Amino acid sequence: MIHAILALLVCQLLGEILVRSTGIPIPGPVLGTFFMLGALAAVREVPEALNSVAGTLLSHLSLLFVPAGVGVMLHIARIRAEWLPLLLALLVSTTLTIAVTALVFAWVVRRMGLQESEPAA
Amino acid sequence: MKDLGADTGELDLLWVYLQQEPLLWLTATLGAYVIGHRLHQAAGGSPLVNSVAVAIAILVAVLLFTGTSYATYFEGAQFVHFLLGPATVLLAVPLYRNFNRVRRLLVPILVALLAGSVTAIVSAVAVAAVLGASRETLLSLAPKSATTPIAMGIAEGIGGLASLTATLVILTGIIGAMIVTPLLNALRVTDWAARGFAVGVAAHGIGAARAFQVNQLAGTFAGIAMALNALLTALLVPLLVGWL
Numbered sequence: 001m002i003h004a005i006l007a008l009l010v011c012q013l014l015g016e017i018l019v020r021s022t023g024i025p026i027p028g029p030v031l032g033t034f035f036m037l038g039a040l041a042a043v044r045e046v047p048e049a050l051n052s053v054a055g056t057l058l059s060h061l062s063l064l065f066v067p068a069g070v071g072v073m074l075h076i077a078r079i080r081a082e083w084l085p086l087l088l089a090l091l092v093s094t095t096l097t098i099a100v101t102a103l104v105f106a107w108v109v110r111r112m113g114l115q116e117s118e119p120a121a
Numbered sequence: 122m123k124d125l126g127a128d129t130g131e132l133d134l135l136w137v138y139l140q141q142e143p144l145l146w147l148t149a150t151l152g153a154y155v156i157g158h159r160l161h162q163a164a165g166g167s168p169l170v171n172s173v174a175v176a177i178a179i180l181v182a183v184l185l186f187t188g189t190s191y192a193t194y195f196e197g198a199q200f201v202h203f204l205l206g207p208a209t210v211l212l213a214v215p216l217y218r219n220f221n222r223v224r225r226l227l228v229p230i231l232v233a234l235l236a237g238s239v240t241a242i243v244s245a246v247a248v249a250a251v252l253g254a255s256r257e258t259l260l261s262l263a264p265k266s267a268t269t270p271i272a273m274g275i276a277e278g279i280g281g282l283a284s285l286t287a288t289l290v291i292l293t294g295i296i297g298a299m300i301v302t303p304l305l306n307a308l309r310v311t312d313w314a315a316r317g318f319a320v321g322v323a324a325h326g327i328g329a330a331r332a333f334q335v336n337q338l339a340g341t342f343a344g345i346a347m348a349l350n351a352l353l354t355a356l357l358v359p360l361l362v363g364w365l
Binding site: 005008009011012015026027028029030032033034035036037040041046050051053054057058059060061062063064065066067068069070071072073074075078079082084085086088089090091092093094095096097098099100101102103104105106108109112114115 | 151158173176177184185198201206207209211216217220225228229230232236240245248249254268269270284288289291292295296297300308314319322323324329330331334340
């Protein structure tokens with residue numbers, strides 16, 4: 001378990017160091033994902049400890065957004081003043097984005113004949 | 122009377138102590154999330170009862186009621202916030218497991234990413250502009266589908282308000298997690314890769330969290346979409362808002 005946590009932090013740290021030293025506009029953790037992917041490819045398996053940390057943390061991923069989300073309290077006045085444009089912009093844009101992305105993805109898959117015989121439930 | 126006075130004094134001291142320690146608001150964050158998660162389960166796992174939304178509503182109400190500032194709250198909650206970094210690195214695990222599938226679907230991934238990213242930016246700014254939102258709000262809204270740290274950086278770069286952007290990003294994530302299942306069922310998109318990828322582009326990590334609840338493959342593609350869209354949004358927003 002401790003090895004898995006250490007590996008995670010080292011990957012993130014390497015990512016942050018690379019971002020700070022080169023100024024590339026990518027968050028450190030995203031680069032860290034690539035380091036971790038490289039490490040997994042090198043050892044050719046997912047260690048059991050890392051597997052269990054991934055299972056726990058990724059199944060409650062949404063918890064991690066709560067502290068940033070509570071920041072909504074700093075903008076109550078603006079949201080009250082502009083609630084209609086904000087609400088409609090977020091609703092319309094999120095709906096359109098999901099629909100367009102999914103339909104384009106499925107369309108390209110069909111056109112290229114990449115379908116799998118694994119139907120969704 | 123005297124005893125009561127002493128009690129209140131002690132209670133005040135207790136409150137002062139709790140306010141200074143990160144323990145109180147860390148506990149409150151986990152507690153509020155557990156309540157949200159329970160409500161989500163009690164609603165039969167309905168995406169319309171979103172645990173993040175419930176947790177945020179509870180915490181904002183408690184903070185406003187107790188007159189606690191966001192800065193004080195965040196001193197405790199930062200330990201949870203910090204885990205976003207390691208959790209992002211962990212996305213490598215499902216990505217590694219599905220690597221062959223991802224490589225095979227690289228073309229649909231890139232085409233859908235471009236279509237979705239442009240749609241996310243243009244439609245949000247267009248709708249808000251037509252309805253008369255202020256310029257500052259529009260600039261803060263443009264990167265709303267990218268993950269929080271990237272979106273905040275983008276907003277700062279173009280003259281938006283980074284902290285407003287963070288709020289809009291989270292609200293976008295919650296909306297995406299709520300609507301994705303009924304929306305894609307109505308559109309008859311059954312491919313888990315396409316479904317996950319779509320919610321990842323539109324609703325970043327909160328969308329990915331929802332996708333992981335439903336299906337591992339959908340979660341994997343949502344994670345990839347979140348990472349790729351963060352990069353593309355950082356490139357596209359400065360280009361597109363040049364027209365504002």
